Amino acid sequence: FYKDHPRYSKLLVVAAVSGGSLLAYSSSNSSHHETGDSESKKKRIVVLGTGWGATSYLKNLDLASYDVQVVAPRNYFAFTPLLPSVTCGTVEARSIVEPIRNIIKKSATFWEAECFKIDAKDKKVHCRPVQKSESKDKEEIIMDYDYLIVAVGARVNTFNTPGVEENCHFLKEVEDAQRIRRSVIDCFEKASLPNISEEEKKKHLHFVVVGGGPTGVEFAAELHDFVKEDISKLYPKVKDFVKITLLEAGDHILTMFDKRITAFAEEKFKRDGIDLKTGSMVVEVTNNGIRTKERSSGVVSSVPYGMAVWSTGIGTRPLISEFMQQIGQTTRRVLATDEWLRVQGNDCIYALGDCASINQRRIMEDIAVIFSKADKDNSGKLTVKQFQDVITDICERYPQVKLYLKNKKLKGISDLLKDSEGKDNSTELDIEKFKSALSQVDSEMKMLPATGQVAAQEGVYLANCFNQMAEREKNPVGPPRIRGEGRHRFHPFRYKHLGQFAPLGGEQTAAQLPGDWVSIGHSSQWLWYSVYASKQVSWRTRTMVVFDWMRRFIFGRDSSRI
Numbered sequence: 117f118y119k120d121h122p123r124y125s126k127l128l129v130v131a132a133v134s135g136g137s138l139l140a141y142s143s144s145n146s147s148h149h150e151t152g153d154s155e156s157k158k159k160r161i162v163v164l165g166t167g168w169g170a171t172s173y174l175k176n177l178d179l180a181s182y183d184v185q186v187v188a189p190r191n192y193f194a195f196t197p198l199l200p201s202v203t204c205g206t207v208e209a210r211s212i213v214e215p216i217r218n219i220i221k222k223s224a225t226f227w228e229a230e231c232f233k234i235d236a237k238d239k240k241v242h243c244r245p246v247q248k249s250e251s252k253d254k255e256e257i258i259m260d261y262d263y264l265i266v267a268v269g270a271r272v273n274t275f276n277t278p279g280v281e282e283n284c285h286f287l288k289e290v291e292d293a294q295r296i297r298r299s300v301i302d303c304f305e306k307a308s309l310p311n312i313s314e315e316e317k318k319k320h321l322h323f324v325v326v327g328g329g330p331t332g333v334e335f336a337a338e339l340h341d342f343v344k345e346d347i348s349k350l351y352p353k354v355k356d357f358v359k360i361t362l363l364e365a366g367d368h369i370l371t372m373f374d375k376r377i378t379a380f381a382e383e384k385f386k387r388d389g390i391d392l393k394t395g396s397m398v399v400e401v402t403n404n405g406i407r408t409k410e411r412s413s414g415v416v417s418s419v420p421y422g423m424a425v426w427s428t429g430i431g432t433r434p435l436i437s438e439f440m441q442q443i444g445q446t447t448r449r450v451l452a453t454d455e456w457l458r459v460q461g462n463d464c465i466y467a468l469g470d471c472a473s474i475n476q477r478r479i480m481e482d483i484a485v486i487f488s489k490a491d492k493d494n495s496g497k498l499t500v501k502q503f504q505d506v507i508t509d510i511c512e513r514y515p516q517v518k519l520y521l522k523n524k525k526l527k528g529i530s531d532l533l534k535d536s537e538g539k540d541n542s543t544e545l546d547i548e549k550f551k552s553a554l555s556q557v558d559s560e561m562k563m564l565p566a567t568g569q570v571a572a573q574e575g576v577y578l579a580n581c582f583n584q585m586a587e588r589e590k591n592p593v594g595p596p597r598i599r600g601e602g603r604h605r606f607h608p609f610r611y612k613h614l615g616q617f618a619p620l621g622g623e624q625t626a627a628q629l630p631g632d633w634v635s636i637g638h639s640s641q642w643l644w645y646s647v648y649a650s651k652q653v654s655w656r657t658r659t660m661v662v663f664d665w666m667r668r669f670i671f672g673r674d675s676s677r678i
């Protein structure tokens with residue numbers, strides 16, 4: 117099977133054979149090397165993942181210029197913003213997924229496997245096939261790469277809260293959404309059985325959502341609509357026992373949105389009868405109840421529940437933690453990259469999306485170097501003119517610094533800027549003051565949010581860099597290097613925030629668009645429909661999603677438990 121594939125010149129398949137020893141097969145297609153056809157000269161790119169980052173990279177990469185291998189445990193791209201809609205049947209699961217093979221066509225190869233080790237030293241990845249055959253249950257695939265693109269995303273973060281893994285649903289993958297859909301119906305069917313006490317009905321129909329971020333809020337709103345518009349007609353005898361509770365440890369929900377959106381959402385949930393409990397931290401989940409601790413009073417109480425959905429943020433995948441240990445990035449939550457998305461210290465490995473983040477500390481170190489270089493005589497002083505030139509240089513290199521300065525952040529530099537105002541060009545400024553403020557500055561610069569929007573933009577950026585790699589080696593267009601000679605090959609990555617939505621149910625959505633433009637209500641819901649239809653990865657999914665929305669408008673949601 118492996119040999120048949122023309123691209124597998126370097127692929128090694130290591131299989132466990134009887135007696136437990138490992139045997140390595142090389143599927144090298146020697147004719148490739150002998151003939152030296154263009155295929156064998158192509159650099160090999162291994163892409164880990166089929167999510168937002170990887171798919172946008174693959175869609176924009178000139179696949180014909182490289183030997184591209186894609187590895188992921190799922191053979192499709194999933195449009196995650198519509199996962200909450202799948203939980204209640206507003207859209208069907210298959211409408212939001214696109215097979216990765218449709219995206220890469222014949223120009224790249226896909227392996228349904230999970231990478232469990234990155235060997236940066238030998239430039240290899242070790243993978244395990246997802247489908248295990250009885251005879252080869254210890255099969256391992258080892259792949260060489262010239263470039264590795266790590267886009268494995270993140271996993272759910274339970275904060276090690278006892279009982280969460282065993283008793284709660286997550287909402288991260290398509291399978292999670294399908295499980296939730298079945299579980300919601302199960303709860304209604306259980307509550308409708310004869311000989312069920314009122315207490316039990318209440319328990320079965322108590323839906324608890326943990327986490328007041330966009331996913332938790334959207335799911336609670338979706339569930340409320342499902343119950344109000346569809347379920348209550350089908351289960352009239354138990355509808356009055358339904359209760360939806362949203363637990364949030366902080367003081368408010370949707371804190372990443374404008375305050376007006378937070379206030380509107382909290383008010384709307386109150387009107388809709390969704391029990392919003394802020395300042396309430398879940399400390400344990402058991403089969404019988406969810407134990408919460410009130411942050412203000414410290415009082416611990418337990419509530420019975422029928423179904424709980426845990427949505428409190430993301431954590432690091434074991435593959436990434438292990439790799440970070442290997443390369444000495446032990447103090448971080450995600451892989452640190454430079455502004456060109458290269459994993460620091462590993463020029464051939466790039467990381468994007470939820471598993472990575474541009475290292476802000478390095479940017480601060482660069483800024484310190486820029487200041488030191490400008491201070492040629494090491495006096496700890498710069499003239500106003502020199503200082504302004506330095507600031508211009510920094511802002512060109514790091515657009516985020518420009519934005520922070522505009523918003524009067526980055527205290528050290530802002531203070532110096534203030535000192536320089538209205539002063540003569542030759543006046544000297546004390547830059548030591550700035551250097552001592554550097555550590556504060558570091559903590560003021562925030563990581564990019566873990567969103568599909570960021571991952572997708574990073575994918576497009578990286579693909580464009582790879583498409584121009586050969587040309588830019590000769591003609592670099594990036595800024596001059598701070599350490600070393602010459603220029604960088606490419607411009608650094610720049611994120612452009614296009615806005616965010618928070619669907620709140622009842623055909624109302626909150627939209628926060630660039631320039632802090634906020635719109636809440638039915639008109640934003642139509643904007644949401646059009647944006648999410650347009651953002652679909654293919655015409656097939658676009659059509660299916662739009663048809664699902666129409667089906668829901670006409671016939672309501674389907675409550676069969678299949």
Ligand code: FAD
Nearest residue numbers: 165166167168169196197231268269469470566567568569
């Ligand atoms: P993912 O999209 O998670 O993809 C990771 C890929 O890596 C998957 O294909 C996975 O199978 C694969 N993988 C995992 N482990 C391995 C391994 N060991 N080896 C190989 N492959 C592996 N963002 C927005 O911008 N807007 C929204 O409205 C929005 N709504 C969301 C709603 C929900 C319910 C959720 C869960 C997320 C939402 N997000 C939204 C966030 C967005 O989905 C993530 O930020 C985005 O998926 C991150 O992209 P990624 O490529 O880093 O990872």
